[in-house]
Amino acid sequence: MTSCCSRPETDINLLHDELENLRRENNELKRHVQESREWFIEIFKASPGLIAITRIQDGNILFINQLSADLHGIEREKLIGSSTVKLGLWADPLQRDAVIRKIRDEGKAHNCEVDFVDRDGKIRNILFSANPVTFNGESCLISVAVDISIHKRTVAALRESEERFLLINNTINESREYLNQILNCIGDSIFVKDENHEIVLVNDAYCRFSGQKRDEIIGTNGLEGVPEDVVKTIMDDDERVFETGNEGEEEGVLSDWQGRERNIMTKKSLFTDNNGKKQLILVSRDITEYKKLEAQFLQAQKMEAIGILAGGVAHDFNNLLNVINGYSELALQDLDQGSHIRKNLEQIHYAGERAAALTSQLLAFGRKQILRPKVVDLNRVITQMGSMLRRLIGEDIQFAVRTSRDLGQIHADPVKIQQIIMNLVVNARDAMPRGGELAIKTVNIDFSEEDVKLSSLRKPGPYVMLAISDSGVGMDVETQSHIFEPFFTTKEMGKGTGLGLATVYGIVKQSNGFIWVYSEPGQGTTFKIYFPRLEDDALNAGGKDKEAAVKKGTETILLVEDEEGVRTLASRILSDLGYSVIEAGDGFEALRLTEEYPDEIQLLITDVVMPGMSGSGLVSKLEEIRPGLKTLYISGYTDDAIVHHGIQDSNRAFLEKPFSVYQLTSKVREVLTS
Ligand code: ADP
Ligand code: MG
Numbered sequence: 001m002t003s004c005c006s007r008p009e010t011d012i013n014l015l016h017d018e019l020e021n022l023r024r025e026n027n028e029l030k031r032h033v034q035e036s037r038e039w040f041i042e043i044f045k046a047s048p049g050l051i052a053i054t055r056i057q058d059g060n061i062l063f064i065n066q067l068s069a070d071l072h073g074i075e076r077e078k079l080i081g082s083s084t085v086k087l088g089l090w091a092d093p094l095q096r097d098a099v100i101r102k103i104r105d106e107g108k109a110h111n112c113e114v115d116f117v118d119r120d121g122k123i124r125n126i127l128f129s130a131n132p133v134t135f136n137g138e139s140c141l142i143s144v145a146v147d148i149s150i151h152k153r154t155v156a157a158l159r160e161s162e163e164r165f166l167l168i169n170n171t172i173n174e175s176r177e178y179l180n181q182i183l184n185c186i187g188d189s190i191f192v193k194d195e196n197h198e199i200v201l202v203n204d205a206y207c208r209f210s211g212q213k214r215d216e217i218i219g220t221n222g223l224e225g226v227p228e229d230v231v232k233t234i235m236d237d238d239e240r241v242f243e244t245g246n247e248g249e250e251e252g253v254l255s256d257w258q259g260r261e262r263n264i265m266t267k268k269s270l271f272t273d274n275n276g277k278k279q280l281i282l283v284s285r286d287i288t289e290y291k292k293l294e295a296q297f298l299q300a301q302k303m304e305a306i307g308i309l310a311g312g313v314a315h316d317f318n319n320l321l322n323v324i325n326g327y328s329e330l331a332l333q334d335l336d337q338g339s340h341i342r343k344n345l346e347q348i349h350y351a352g353e354r355a356a357a358l359t360s361q362l363l364a365f366g367r368k369q370i371l372r373p374k375v376v377d378l379n380r381v382i383t384q385m386g387s388m389l390r391r392l393i394g395e396d397i398q399f400a401v402r403t404s405r406d407l408g409q410i411h412a413d414p415v416k417i418q419q420i421i422m423n424l425v426v427n428a429r430d431a432m433p434r435g436g437e438l439a440i441k442t443v444n445i446d447f448s449e450e451d452v453k454l455s456s457l458r459k460p461g462p463y464v465m466l467a468i469s470d471s472g473v474g475m476d477v478e479t480q481s482h483i484f485e486p487f488f489t490t491k492e493m494g495k496g497t498g499l500g501l502a503t504v505y506g507i508v509k510q511s512n513g514f515i516w517v518y519s520e521p522g523q524g525t526t527f528k529i530y531f532p533r534l535e536d537d538a539l540n541a542g543g544k545d546k547e548a549a550v551k552k553g554t555e556t557i558l559l560v561e562d563e564e565g566v567r568t569l570a571s572r573i574l575s576d577l578g579y580s581v582i583e584a585g586d587g588f589e590a591l592r593l594t595e596e597y598p599d600e601i602q603l604l605i606t607d608v609v610m611p612g613m614s615g616s617g618l619v620s621k622l623e624e625i626r627p628g629l630k631t632l633y634i635s636g637y638t639d640d641a642i643v644h645h646g647i648q649d650s651n652r653a654f655l656e657k658p659f660s661v662y663q664l665t666s667k668v669r670e671v672l673t674s
Pocket of ligand 2: 423426427496498499500501
């Protein structure tokens with residue numbers, strides 16, 4: 001009973017306790033829920049993302065954070081209960097429909113990129129994900145999103161700047177290519193040095209001149225092998241431009257890759273970039289040919305001036321001598337044979353006559369003497385002088401006369417022509433004290449406009465050439481530049497007057513002709529004089545010239561000539577006619593080029609006298625590698641004189657310099673078809 005009676009009491013107590021426990025637990029739970037709620041609210045507030053909870057059924061917003069409200073510029077209270085669709089927050093309806101479809105089909109959406117309209121009506125790029133949740137017992141979606149507009153803009157800007165960079169890079173590359181092409185088209189050497197005097201850029205012309213590849217030049221000062229004093233002068237001048245910025249021009253002599261001395265004019269200009277870095281731009285021009293022409297011109301001018309002076313003095317002097325000689329003759333007539341005064345007077349008269357002879361030579365040089373020109377057959381003059389000349393030159397010298405049979409006539413004073421021949425023959429004799437060979441030759445020759453370009457001394461037209469060659473001592477360039485000056489002689493006192501060639505020069509000029517000398521020390525000398533040929537022949541020859549000049553060819557020709565002007569001209573003439581021309585400046589280069597050339601070479605045209613290896617030396621070497629190669633020799637000497645230069649085989653084809661276009665092309669054709 002006790003137990004029965006005590007039981008309900010215990011039960012109530014227990015229940016009470018349990019209720020108490022439940023209440024406590026409930027309070028605890030409530031607190032937890034409240035705390036979680038606060039947490040979530042804080043998380044939503046602090047979140048850098050946009051957070052919203054929407055009901056799946058109608059898309060209405062049940063919760064949204066402040067950041068989202070700020071983005072759209074709509075108060076949170078107004079957003080809640082409405083939907084993004086109703087509020088027109090989607091920028092692109094197609095995007096909106098696609099997202100809604102995805103959520104409907106898959107129940108969620110992850111990492112979707114969509115566009116929303118912000119408070120200013122601007123488009124915002126949003127990256128968002130939505131997951132299903134239950135909220136207040138309803139099926140909802142919680143979406144979390146980030147505004148990636150700035151990121152997107154940055155990426156786009158980056159891409160654009162990358163594209164622009166590529167474009168600029170392309171433009172720079174293109175400009176560089178363009179500039180390179182221009183630089184390489186220019187015949188002058190162009191190069192750029194930095195402040196350490198090291199080359200940072202060169203064009204093709206520079207590489208050709210130095211015979212080096214571009215990467216062998218870059219980084220050097222470009223002055224390898226140049227004498228020390230020249231290097232110093234160049235460097236000092238470069239430094240001056242670097243320091244003062246005063247641009248300048250410098251002229252000097254430099255060797256090209258073959259060791260040939262060239263006159264070089266270099267223009268220097270300073271370039272300073274935006275960072276203040278300085279570079280020297282240098283443009284070098286090879287002015288060797290220009291210098292030669294200038295020297296020729298100055299020489300002609302000098303001769304002209306001396307001529308005027310000598311002619312003028314001689315003229316007055318001649319009148320005085322006339323008086324002296326005339327009166328001494330008159331006085332002599334009045335004096336007895338045995339008279340003491342007569343002996344003295346005879347000496348005066350004799351000296352006066354010699355002075356008159358000298359003056360007449362000076363007059364000839366000054367082109368002041370009276371000429372009695374006639375139509376002259378040069379061959380006849382030479383034949384008439386034959387025996388006299390033989391006597392003059394003596395027996396140690398072999399004498400050959402080769403006159404052209406159809407030689408045209410000239411208009412000149414025959415006595416003066418004799419004087420020219422005499423003077424030249426005497427000089428040739430004097431140049432061969434131990435004997436040798438002397439040849440006189442005549443031939444018709446025609447100069448076209450093209451031929452004339454090579455020399456400032458000729459005019460186009462028909463000519464008769466008189467050539468006098470010897471195998472004597474020859475002359476160096478310095479001597480050659482003075483020989484026509486009156487009183488220039490290398491002969492010992494009493495032997496030479498130095499008036500022989502001056503007289504020749506004067507007569508030739510006065511007869512409208514030209515004189516040309518070709519000589520090398522130890523190799524003999526050839527003088528060539530061109531007199532204008534009389535018209536009838538001119539017409540015939542002109543016609544012949546034109547017909548023959550068009551003979552074309554396709555063969556390959558190796559052209560070896562150390563005189564650049566002649567080589568360039570011959571090469572151009574032949575290339576224009578269709579021949580392939582390999583040019584070489586000397587025998588060694590010719591051998592190298594032949595070895596490198598894979599195809600057949602039909603003809604060798606070579607100068608006879610060249611530094612290093614002679615023409616005939618080259619021929620015998622080439623015959624070993626290229627048997628059957630045809631040869632045409634060219635030389636400033638006449639063919640009679642070249643026996644001395646090792647060309648023993650007189651059957652070899654030979655062409656005299658200077659040659660006309662017609663002479664070269666017809667000779668080449670003749671040799672090729674022989
Ligand atoms: P000259 O004979 O009185 O010396 P020229 O005017 O005839 O005077 O010649 C001038 C100079 O030209 C000579 O002294 C000589 O040096 C040089 N010369 C002329 N002809 C020849 C030649 N055929 N060979 C070498 N030197 C020559
Ligand atoms: Mg002389």
